[in-house]
Ligand code: C2E
């Protein structure tokens with residue numbers, strides 16, 4: 001028999017001996033994980049539970065025992081690993097029937113070939129005083145006290161009979177007590193806590209006393225004798241004697257910082273920084289709860305009208321200030337049971353108890369509209385706001401998202417109808433879906449370069465020539481269809497996209513003028529329509545100067561058209577911008593003149609050059625209803641303003657306008673807006689049916705006539 005055989009036989013025998021030993025034996029590694037255990041250990045350790053060797057190998061006491069108990073064992077193991085053998089350690093094992101069996105345990109380190117500690121080895125001999133429970137208890141108490149004193153964690157022990165609480169030095173520190181003051185009464189401990197925490201502790205202690213298998217784990221607020229407030233985490237498990245719980249042993253940790261961090265993070269995650277209102281996340285949670293509660297709630301979706309204008313004209317600080325005020329007002333007009341939240345931007349929501357049609361909720365909606373339809377004094381000036389409100393009700397079969405979307409949809413309808421508040425109806429949803437689709441597409445339109453400009457000729461009444469054109473925005477979809485601006489411009493304006501798209505329009509129109517220039521059409525001017533948001537941009541006129549310069553286009557080749565509504569309010573700002581455009585050398589035209597609210601009387605105060613008389617006045621020609629039109633033309637003449645008549649559709653209208661001194665004419669009677677080539681073709685060839693007529697009756701040009709502007713070759717004009 002060689003060495004190996006001998007060794008393996010020896011091993012086999014030792015294994016059999018290991019299991020046959022009448023005492024529990026175990027081996028743990030330095031991390032406290034069981035490396036091997038014998039049959040008696042499994043039996044004792046299992047406490048009646050069915051455990052196998054495999055259940056234990058690789059696991060630690062923390063996987064099987066209440067935490068405080070596992071901590072005690074760990075403490076002892078550590079001292080063996082650090083300091084060598086422990087002999088005659090009295091240990092108790094709790095049996096399933098609640099009785100305790102005592103062992104005298106010997107623990108020693110096991111070492112590797114180089115003498116390094118690889119783990120520990122322990123065997124337990126049933127204690128000789130096993131029947132003398134009292135004696136054992138005395139000993140076990142001494143042992144616990146030792147462990148208590150040694151631990152770096154706060155540890156406490158409650159004696160159920162005497163209600164005395166023993167704490168270790170670390171716990172004294174945590175409790176702001178002298179380190180020697182290790183004994184307290186249970187009542188003293190309870191006095192450190194407000195009622196809610198004290199009740200929680202009392203209940204948890206009772207639960208453990210009732211059933212020794214229960215462990216306690218509570219978080220409590222404490223106010224220490226020093227006045228310091230803290231949050232402690234308490235954990236404990238029972239020690240029992242013959243099924244009767246005699247003590248609770250547990251740990252104590254100060255978790256104040258962790259909890260306050262947790263709470264801060266929670267608040268950050270659920271509240272809006274600026275207004276301190278609950279945010280969308282928290283609202284969604286509450287709407288979810290409301291959906292399930294069986295009590296009908298209303299979700300009021302509030303959106304400030306034209307908030308973007310405040311931001312753009314007065315700056316973001318003013319915008320923020322306004323939002324904070326709005327938050328305060330909303331809190332003020334809602335009831336304490338209602339939740340006010342900020343969804344982001346200028347969107348707020350109220351989750352209110354009651355159906356949207358109920359008197360309470362309706363009154364609340366009215367109040368919201370009332371208090372927000374007001375002037376606000378901000379640091380930078382005064383602003384007027386109003387709000388659009390949409391309401392939807394919660395329902396057991398809706399998701400929170402759905403309710404929010406419905407209220408948003410209703411709000412959108414209220415905003416469009418400009419009537420303050422709307423209650424959601426299912427039919428609104430279809431419209432919203434179509435609108436949503438359009439919005440997405442419009443967004444893509446810009447990225448995909450689907451916008452283009454068409455140009456409509458303006459005919460000079462004196463010469464019968466095309467002296468200028470109006471650039472009109474078109475959207476060419478990939479199916480080839482051409483969408484007029486009426487369908488998407490309102491969205492561009494609402495979303496603010498008009499600023500970017502508008503910048504492109506100016507640039508594109510300038511590029512076109514330069515191209516016409518190169519082709520010899522160097523006296524054509526182009527009219528560009530501007531939206532209010534563009535005019536509100538700081539340095540807009542200066543930017544225009546740069547763009548025109550970049551294309552080598554003289555500013556006097558461009559007319560900027562603005563409507564009366566676009567320049568309403570903010571008088572200084574608007575007139576300043578318009579004046580600067582004129583100083584640059586461009587002209588300014590009032591578009592759709594006559595339909596806005598600014599009256600003829602203030603016209604001479606506005607920095608404008610051209611009046612574009614709205615189509616509705618042109619439409620009245622021939623119906624004996626031309627008085628207003630005539631006085632507009634007279635007034636313009638008096639003020640030295642040029643006039644353009646828009647929407648000329650008949651010969652009669654054209655004749656009337658020419659004979660009454662209108663400067664220029666524009667309309668389908670002459671040409672519909674078309675691609676840039678149309679302007680070139682018409683400038684050269686005139687109108688195919690001879691409709692461009694001078695005031696003296698002569699026709700400007702007929703088909704086939706030669707160009708009169710110098711005859712430079714007209715190549716295809718790029719667009
Ligand atoms: P607008 O500035 O008053 O432009 C004139 C509109 O009247 C154009 O409609 C034009 O096609 C139409 N029109 C011209 N002659 C006639 C006519 O004889 N009869 C009728 N029924 N209509 C005629 P369009 O191109 O659909 O533009 C509508 C509005 O969209 C414009 O009204 C303007 O306010 C806005 N818009 C167009 N292009 C732009 C742009 O580039 N920027 C900005 N901000 N707004 C634009």
Ligand code: CA
Pocket residue numbers: 470529561591
């Ligand atoms: Ca226009």
Ligand code: CA
Pocket residue numbers: 591592612614646
């Ligand atoms: Ca117009």
